[in-house]
Amino acid sequence: MLLCALASAFASLLALVTAHGGAMHYIIDGEVYTGNWDDLNNTDGSIQRQWNWGAVSKLDDPYLACGNNGVPHANSYYAPIVAGNTITANYSFDTVSESLGRPWTFGHPYGPMLAYMAACPEEGCESVDLNAPIWFKVWEAGLLSGTWAKGYWAMKDVFEGAELDISTPTSLKPGKYILRHEMLNLQTGPAQWFPNCIQLEVSGSGDSLPSTGELVAFPGAYDKDLEKSFTISGGSPWFYVTHGSETVSQTPPVLLITVTDLVKAYPMPGPAVWQG
Ligand SMILES: *[C@@H]1O[C@H](CO)[C@@H](O)[C@H](O)[C@H]1NC(C)=O
Numbered sequence: 001m002l003l004c005a006l007a008s009a010f011a012s013l014l015a016l017v018t019a020h021g022g023a024m025h026y027i028i029d030g031e032v033y034t035g036n037w038d039d040l041n042n043t044d045g046s047i048q049r050q051w052n053w054g055a056v057s058k059l060d061d062p063y064l065a066c067g068n069n070g071v072p073h074a075n076s077y078y079a080p081i082v083a084g085n086t087i088t089a090n091y092s093f094d095t096v097s098e099s100l101g102r103p104w105t106f107g108h109p110y111g112p113m114l115a116y117m118a119a120c121p122e123e124g125c126e127s128v129d130l131n132a133p134i135w136f137k138v139w140e141a142g143l144l145s146g147t148w149a150k151g152y153w154a155m156k157d158v159f160e161g162a163e164l165d166i167s168t169p170t171s172l173k174p175g176k177y178i179l180r181h182e183m184l185n186l187q188t189g190p191a192q193w194f195p196n197c198i199q200l201e202v203s204g205s206g207d208s209l210p211s212t213g214e215l216v217a218f219p220g221a222y223d224k225d226l227e228k229s230f231t232i233s234g235g236s237p238w239f240y241v242t243h244g245s246e247t248v249s250q251t252p253p254v255l256l257i258t259v260t261d262l263v264k265a266y267p268m269p270g271p272a273v274w275q276g
């Protein structure tokens with residue numbers, strides 16, 4: 001009975017992992033922090049907000065901020081980091097998958113990856129309204145070469161097992177912050193967002209914070225931007241790449257165009273990276 005339940009839990013996990021993913025652990029200023037995706041009753045604490053394997057596929061979904069359900073674990077804490085240092089997110093499992101011949105990683109190679117931060121009050125980030133206009137972009141990586149459907153996206157490296165290195169602003173004022181990093185999967189329509197959030201305690205000699213006008217909200221940040229940047233010929237500004245065929249769809253209404261028609265540049269969603 002137990003074996004059976006375990007086997008079926010593992011099978012459904014594999015199905016989810018094949019399709020999706022999230023950060024399994026982080027390396028921050030030399031320390032390793034577990035991403036507690038599978039232990040929602042964990043009371044040892046975690047820097048990571050709770051998340052599940054489901055994609056966020058609606059731009060008005062409150063879980064666009066930090067995933068489902070985005071709440072802090074009991075005894076949540078903060079990873080110390082010196083402003084300007086790099087946060088490494090590892091999306092891989094420890095075990096090698098038989099079908100892949102390598103560990104499971106993030107399940108998609110097409111789409112941009114973005115990271116944002118939000119300053120928290122002195123008492124901490126735990127009760128911050130994640131859907132408020134508090135976020136500023138600190139890092140992004142998109143299409144490195146080629147076209148949307150056939151090009152080389154930075155995400156492909158993570159799909160193949162590389163760690164994700166997220167830089168932070170050197171001039172950032174010390175204090176408590178949430179870092180929100182996301183994968184935007186364009187491979188399966190409609191587009192899918194996979195946000196993860198962690199809590200940081202930033203130190204350093206910087207004194208900068210973005211102005212209110214430079215902050216965006218999730219949901220909110222992407223509606224306008226998608227309208228502005230992604231429309232080819234009217235209709236819904238929502239595009240996705242159909243993997244394995246040379247088409248990009250716009251829906252609704254569905255518009256199929258050949259890959260030769262595609263612009264080579266991919267406009268990154270959201271605001272510009274805050275320069276500090
Ligand atoms: C967490 O605890 C609740 C309540 O005891 C239980 O129903 C649930 O199955 C637990 N979840 C996990 C992932 O262990």
Ligand SMILES: *[C@@H]1O[C@H](CO)[C@@H](O)[C@H](O)[C@H]1NC(C)=O
Binds near residue numbers: 090091094103163
């Ligand atoms: C990421 O973590 C996995 C699991 O611990 C490990 O096997 C893998 O080597 C790590 N990836 C890199 C690029 O270090």
